[in-house]
Amino acid sequence: MAENIKVYVPDNSIKKGYRSLFREMAEEVRTSKWLTWQLFKRDFKIIYQQSVLGILWILIPPMMTVGTFIFLNDAGIFNVGDISVPYPLFALLGVALWQVFATGLNSTTNSLMAAGSMISKINFPREALVFSSMGKVLITFLIQMGLVVVLFVYYGIVPPWTVILFPFTLIPVLLLALGLGLILSILNGVVRDVGRTLPIITTFLMFLTPILYATPQSGFLATLTEYNPLYYLLIVPRDLILIGETSLWDGYLISSLLSIGAFFACWIIFHLTETRIAERI
């Protein structure tokens, strides 16, 4: 048979075998680069249109969160613990990092559902929708980092040299969010409860992860933190920016491997099942 003949059969993807699966996935990434970029540009252009404050909406939520915690701390209601750097800087960086994971997970999860009418009418690599929705998260993060830089200048702090490692240490948490997002976006396409539950879960996780308070030293929360991969994936990059060293390399390495493994596993599952959602979305 000629090279460019497409064959569709029931349970299409699982009948092709794994080797052709990886080739297909690589091919899809190659062909959908331009599409992903276009979708990313589109999302970014429309995100704050018909809005007065526009791009300020990227900065308002983390400032509100940090402001609330400063207030709670000052009022003695909540104790953020012993922190060696100015708390606003510590907290703002933490929230910005957290949002990479949380909004990354939320926007990837909702990416397919939001494009439902397109998915059921055009055949195109759906990965592009999920990947491109991650781009928005990165832009948001970059803008929030601008605010962090302002705080550095305000407090007159010079970041340690390890700051150059910072962007690379973010990769595992991005992959984790993207991987989970790939799976959840498929499930959310079929069962909407997934997308509705997720913000509640990520909010809950935010309070379990020591990003707005110092790492707990004892008790139940300390044990939990020790087994929380997000703790390592988010706190190590922050330590590298603020302190210049970290004691968490072991946990970070294990969590990173877990994240990378999860990403590829989830991507394979996504590829195997993406066509399933066109008929259910």
Place this chain on the structure above:
Amino acid sequence: MDDDVAIKVENVSKKFSRTLKRSMLYGVNDIGRNALGMSSHPEKLRKSEFWAVDDVSFELRKGEILGLIGPNGSGKSTLLKMLNGIYWPDKGRIMIDGKVGALIEVGAGFHPMLTGRENIYINAAILGMTKEETDERFDDIIEFADIGDFLDTPVKFYSSGMYVRLGFAVAIHCEPDVLLIDEVLAVGDIGFRAKCINTIVSKLDEMSVVLVSHNMPQVSRYCNSAMLLNKGCIVDCSDDVPSIINKYNDIFQGDAGRILNTDNNVIKEIIINDLITNKLSVDFRKSLDFDITLELNNNTKYIDFSILFMNKESQVVSQVNSKYNKEKISNIQSSLRINLTIPEIFLSPGIYSLWIVIQDYDTNEFLCGHYDTIQLEVVADFTSWAPTQMKGKWQLKQ
């Protein structure tokens, strides 16, 4: 698969669930099984599922247009989406040679907030064009879409016609090997429709087309073969497009028509070509002879008598009317027997239903009528796009 075959469909079926709750449950189940590398047993119907497309097979040769027709809900769009790979079949096999372009819904993927220019790039990318291809064909696209100054206006301010034009322009410039079109040509003005069809026809040496349409003249004019679907099954598929269209029209029959009378005004009897019948057939350019008996009350002095010929789309194609023929028929007897002869029938071949309507000549008041009670089939050795023909005098000049 032979080299000259563009699409080969073998015993393809697709099922859907009638309820949303079960659809969710089955969806999670199927995804779970596929994710674990297991078959989802698509060939079995589960509770509340039905076959939306059932055991469909056909072949489309390169360079040909297949018309896919059928009543609403017959599975046309589902079949088209399977050809495009949007849905997987649950049974059978589909093979397609080449790049598939689909116009399932024009402008799917357009974002209302973005301008025409921005949407062209995004839509082209979604349809699988590269940046270079889009740059190269950009001028052709805007020329074809003919949206003028609106290129840099957000598409939410476009008229629906402009929207369709832009969507079609992008899709046709993807230069697919197989083009799937789902009724989208019904939108847009007549000029644009002609332009679309002409473009498709001009590209046929490098493209095959599957056209879903409810527009039978269009199907008979352009399709090399037609397939009639009903309730997911093939009723018939053949190169004899007019016969398939007749079968399509037959699906909608069964309406016995209506008879309306007012105050003792009735049509007693209708005899056509010496027959009392509700279905008759006549050859093109042969005569029709009506013998109609009326009983009307004394309030009417003169009558206005008309017979209208309605096509399958319930449009009046032609009529014969006593008033326009300068006839003033007096209501002088208790029983009026009127003879009317149409010497030559110039209706294009097809099935027409008759409306026989009697009105008061002076007041235009409706007296009585028979609607759709008689079916007339015009038979000829040609098929035509035009609803009626004209008699011409032909001469070869020296």
